[in-house]
Amino acid sequence: MLTIKQLQAFYWVAKLGTLNKAAEKLHITQSAATKRLQEVEAAVAGPVFAGASRKNHLTRLGRELEMECEHLFDQLQALEQLKRSGHPPVRTLKVGLTEVVALTWFPDFLKRMKASYPSIIVQPEIDFSLALQEKLECGDLDFTILPNHHASEAVLTVSVGEVKFGWFAAPGMFAADVSHPLHELASKPVIEQSENSVITLVCSRLWESEGVQPERIYGGNNIQALAGLVAAGVGISCLPVQLFRSELRSGSLVLVKTPAPGPTVGYSCCFLKHPASDLGRKVAEVARQSSTFVRRDVTGKRASPARRP
Structure with missing residues (x-):
């Protein structure tokens, strides 16, 4: 009969993709995870993963076993919560x-x-x-x-929900009450976060769609620091409007008008x-x-x- 530990090893390999990640999740060695997975395959009399890489590619038998594991673990969790209902665990x-x-x-x-x-x-x-x-x-x-x-x-x-972004600049950098297309914005350096930021990726696609290549400056990984560089006149940046309403009211930053609204990120x-x-x-x-x-x-x-x- 299969044990809970054996089924946990199979389940987390299926969910996380590799034996190594499953072992880390369960706080056991990779060899222990391998042994438990082999015991599962021996007990069900067939392979549960397709191919030799053991990368989250379940066979039909593996998918059926995964569903049974989810049902079993749900029941075990419910029993554990019932047992500890008087003293909820931290x-x-x-x-x-x-x-x-x-x-x-x-x-x-x-x-x-x-x-x-x-x-x-x-x-x-x-x-x-x-x-x-x-x-x-x-x-x-x-x-x-x-x-x-x-x-x-x-x-x-x-x-x-959604976050509205807009193009921020220092006062006087662009004429007020005039709509400025992206190719005009591209005349100024663009201050960005790293390429791992989603808004950086979104803005990169905008520049590509307009066929312009502005000077792009890495301004650090702090949004407030980017806003400080913008206020100092170093360049422009695409920032979340909600965060800088007080700066817009005080006039230390301005929101540049553009023909198309700034990007919205869900x-x-x-x-x-x-x-x-x-x-x-x-x-x-x-x-x-x-x-x-x-x-x-x-x-x-x-x-x-x-x-x-």
């Missing part, structure tokens, strides 16, 4: 987020999580979206709040499909309630105006 939820989320509504998210789930400790990690996405898919993070980007089929997503909560997905959905709902990003209804109309952080 667990750490590793949450990845970008700087825009951290500087707007994430503090409110932490307060709501503490009120709704006092037994969960949220451990935040701030980084670029592409790096955080990799960590989520590898199992190093439990949950992320990221700009919408291509994710693997193993990831579930729940929208939390954000989503992301978590892996696994037996604890129910927790991911609950946390995503807390994030939706906390989010100050604009949400739209099924007709595309603005459904929820952003609140100021």
Whole structure:
């Protein structure tokens, strides 16, 4: 008869893609994970992975076994929660987020999580979206709040709204009340974050579509630092409008008018499909309630105006 440990080894190899990642997730050696996987294949009398690479390519038998594992682990989790209902266990939820989320509504998210789930400790990690996405898919993070980007089929997503970006410049750099096309903006240096930033990728596509190649300056990985360089007249930058409303009111920064509106980036909560997905959905709902990003209804109309952080 197969043991829980053997089934866990198979399940996490299937979800994370390699024996090494599964071993790290289960805190066992790779040889132990290999042995347990071999025992699973011997017990079910057939291969559960196709090919020799053991890279998340399940056979038909493997897919059936994966579904049975999810059902079994759901039941075990329910029994464990029932057993400990009088004394809920403290667990750490590793949450990845970008700087825009951290500087707007994430503090409110932490307060709501503490009120709704006092037994969960949220451990935040701030980084670029592409790096955080990799960590989520590898199992190093439990949950992320990221700009919408291509994710693997193993990831579930729940929208939390959209962020409006605009082209910021120092006062006097461009004529006010005049619409400036992108080729005019390209006459000034463009201050960017690293290529791992989604907004950097979005703006790169905009420049390519216009057939222009502005001077591009790496301004660091801090949005506030980029805004400081813009205010000093070093160049222009595409920044989230919500973060710099006070600077726009004071006149230290101006929002350049363009024929087409600045890019809008959708954000989503992301978590892996696994037996604890129910927790991911609950946390995503807390994030939706906390989010100050604009949400739209099924007709595309603005459904929820952003609140100021």
